[in-house]
Amino acid sequence: MATRQKREIPGTSIFDGELAQKGYALNKMCFSFNSADNRAEFQRDEAAYCRKFGLNDEQETAIRTRNVLGLLAAGGNVYYLAKFAGILGLDVQDLGAAQTGMTKEAFKAMLVAAGK
Amino acid sequence: MAKIVGSITTSHVPAIGRALAGKLQDDPYWKPFFDGFPPVHAWLEKVKPDVAVVLYNDHGLNFFLDKMPTFAVGAAPQYHNADEGWGIPTLPPYQGDPALSWQLIEDLVAREFDITTCQEMLVDHAFSLPLKLLWPASESCPVRTVPVCINTVQYPLPSARRCYKLGKAIGEAIAGWDDDLRVVIIGTGGLSHQLDGERAGFINKDFDLAFMESLIADPEWATQFSMEELVEKTGTQGVELLMWLAARAALPGAVRKVHANYHIPISNTAAGLMVIETVA
DSSP states (O other), rough: OOOOOOOOTTOOOOHHHHHHTTHHHHHHHHHHTTSSSHHHHHHOOHHHHHHHHOOHHHHHHHHHTTHHHHHHTTTTOOOHHHHHHTTTTTTTHHHHHHHHTHOOOOOHHHHHEEEE | OOOOEEEEOOOOHHHHHHHTTTTOOTTTTTTHTTSHHHHHHHHHHHHOOEEEEEEEOOOOSSSTTOOSSSSSEESSSSEEEEOOOOOOOOOEEEEOHHHHHHHHHHHHHHTTTTOOOESSSSSHHHHHHHHHHHSTTTSOOOEEEEEEEEEEESSSOOOOOHHHHHHHHHHHHHHTOOSSEEEEEEEEEOSSSSOOOOOOOOHHHHHHHHHHHHHHHOTTTGSSSHHHHHHHOOOTGGGHHHHHHHHHHHHHOOOOEEEEEEEEEEEEEEEEEEEEEEEO
């Protein structure tokens, strides 16, 4: 099978066909969170909701443990994962802090410093 | 003949929706961002557009990975905003103009752009928030709209060069409309930011400022970069500059900068705003 050389960008992944296939079930579940009824159903029984969408073990574990980098590695796309974060009441700065291992305050300070 | 009055390009971060809902325009965090807009309001009062062609990227409201068009053009009489999953208030519907949409669709396909046509299309914050920022006083958006959505979710994305050509084709198509209309092109997104991965929070001020400057005299400058190079330089979501590039390319001939604002950060994003018009 032909493979293409991928450009490596540190701390960054490109959501290509490979990830889009790998993460399909996870992203489909997160896409469903556009609906308030679906968000409520997820919150009533998270495990059942994950099963309904056919998440694999890696995806289900990453959802259960709120592991943002794990969700990305399992094929999650940030645009859909943002809807999961919304259920948890997290904003993109909380996500940024979680992924970089910083406190939210330190993450926000880093952003401000980028403007200097 | 329809006339393009100019292009407006602006960031579209969801947090702007929360700031608008909370009336935080004068809050110290938000003021440097919102202060960019009054000169744009004055310009819009002067040029009085009838229609806005809005180039934006959907964030998983209308499109999912089951079917992901590279370029999609709205052809609906009305476009609705909807719940995106995180509780920013939904804004009133937008008036479409199906006749203009179909003219644009026919022209783009004739110019070899294989677009997806959408007679129903939900529009997300990338469409709704910029229009609210541009016309804050109106309950609903006072101009008719034609949405044009560019895929920035699933790779391969259309290249910067391709998006530039799309913008150019849109501009030429509008110029050929046999109608005495005043059209504003709006491009939303960017500038540099990255939401995902260990590099989350990445911002590149030098690149953003160079990019904004390039749009005036050297608009094809950014088309030299591959998508991977743009991700490296601007962050995973910084590639939303594609909409800026297309919006600029729609303007024929020489242009001048009417107004610009740039502020870091709002949310995780370097916020940019520009108004460009054709030199008469």
